[in-house]
Amino acid sequence: MRIGEVANAAGVSTKAVRFYEEIDLLPAPARSANGYRDYHPEILHRLGFITRGRRAGLSLSQVREILALHETGQTPCAHVRETLHQQLADLDEQIAALSALRATVAQHHHIATAGNPNDCDPEQICSYL
Amino acid sequence: MRIGEVANAAGVSTKAVRFYEEIDLLPAPARSANGYRDYHPEILHRLGFITRGRRAGLSLSQVREILALHETGQTPCAHVRETLHQQLADLDEQIAALSALRATVAQHHHIATAGNPNDCDPEQICSYL
DNA sequence: CTTGACCTTCCACCCTAGTGGAAGGTCCAC
DNA sequence: GTGGACCTTCCACTAGGGTGGAAGGTCAAG
Incomplete structure (x- = not known):
């Protein structure tokens, strides 16, 4: 999936997706031959969690902490x-x-x-x- | 009066006084021969109003509006x-x-x-x- | 062949109310 | 003549969550 599709599906801007990547909320995706970001659809779970967390009033750094815990394999x-x-x-x-x-x-x-x-x-x- | 005296009398930092001047909350004062700001004691009324306004929960731009009205001679x-x-x-x-x-x-x-x-x-x- | 919709990077800017610090000038007392 | 307390200017930085735009690359359709 390209960044536009992902952003659209998640209801955020492409700018926001790149921003999330920059601050390590999202992993750097694979790249197509032309240099475009090429996302695995699974990224939508993560992006969805971020937007749900935001809607629940969490700051991005709070969201990042939870995601970091999740990465270690722990149930956060x-x-x-x-x-x-x-x-x-x-x-x-x-x-x-x-x-x-x-x-x-x-x-x-x-x-x-x-x-x-x-x-x-x-x-x-x-x-x- | 030099900036330190003014700041001290008003209970703010010299940095804040220069900042207020920069954003046009305070008029540029006269300068002494050595280049130091030389305030007329009347500035304390204005500075006092600013700090009272801040304590009353007004933003600096709200304070500025009121001061601007006052400048036109109107009762604000x-x-x-x-x-x-x-x-x-x-x-x-x-x-x-x-x-x-x-x-x-x-x-x-x-x-x-x-x-x-x-x-x-x-x-x-x-x-x- | 060109138009338009995508995509890339990077840099700057929004907002508030200042604060911190560098580099240098001035004045007074000892 | 030197130390210390002032003063000057200018630049950068704070936090949060992005957004705007420039300059350029890529791809499909008409």
């Missing part, structure tokens, strides 16, 4: 569980940080909505902030 | 209200997206925790994703 299940667990914790942290920021912004917004523009001290540029 | 209050409002909406969107992602990850994690590794289909790399 335990590592996947751990990765997902870590991912949940990270997400909770991010959500908490954004929620805190939202509270700060909401407070400023509340003051700005309630305030009288004439209270503005030009020296401060804006008394709301 | 209305724009600030609008910016904060937009910022709230953006934050809500980000939080919603992260929460949705968290739900997806939680579901995968749940399945991975409940499942039996022996169910793994090696062709799929990992049945949990």
Whole structure:
């Protein structure tokens, strides 16, 4: 299979496929006589795993770790569980940080909505902030 | 005032002050005979506004918009209200997206925790994703 | 024979908010 | 005259996940 077919079947761009190869998420494929990448259809399993992992919120380096484990012949299940667990914790942290920021912004917004523009001290540029 | 004094008084690095100048958040200051930046103390109001805006969760480009309005002699209050409002909406969107992602990850994690590794289909790399 | 759809490589760029460091100039005190 | 604390400019780099484009090769159809 040529790169275009593979990319199309996997629902990604050819650029992305080459990029994945470059960062060692995909093995370098065989080459046809003309120099074109010549993929074994099995690559679709791997590419499919990458896109599923991405959709599941994993970063490419997390995906790479799991694939690396898989390459050693190990069943990566335990590592996947751990990765997902870590991912949940990270997400909770991010959500908490954004929620805190939202509270700060909401407070400023509340003051700005309630305030009288004439209270503005030009020296401060804006008394709301 | 030299850049070090200004940076110190504002609680930012000298690097940050030069960076703000470079991206037009701060006007280019006068120069002393030796080529050193020579700031009027008034710059501290502007720098203070920038840091307050940052702490309030605004991006530097949002701060720049407000400063630009201020430069035209307008009271930027209305724009600030609008910016904060937009910022709230953006934050809500980000939080919603992260929460949705968290739900997806939680579901995968749940399945991975409940499942039996022996169910793994090696062709799929990992049945949990 | 040419057009167009593929493919190749490589380099640059997006974004944010700066930071790190090199190479060199300036000033003050000891 | 020298050490150290400043200052100057410029260039590169950070992370993530790619995308855009240039310059060129290959292949089949019309």
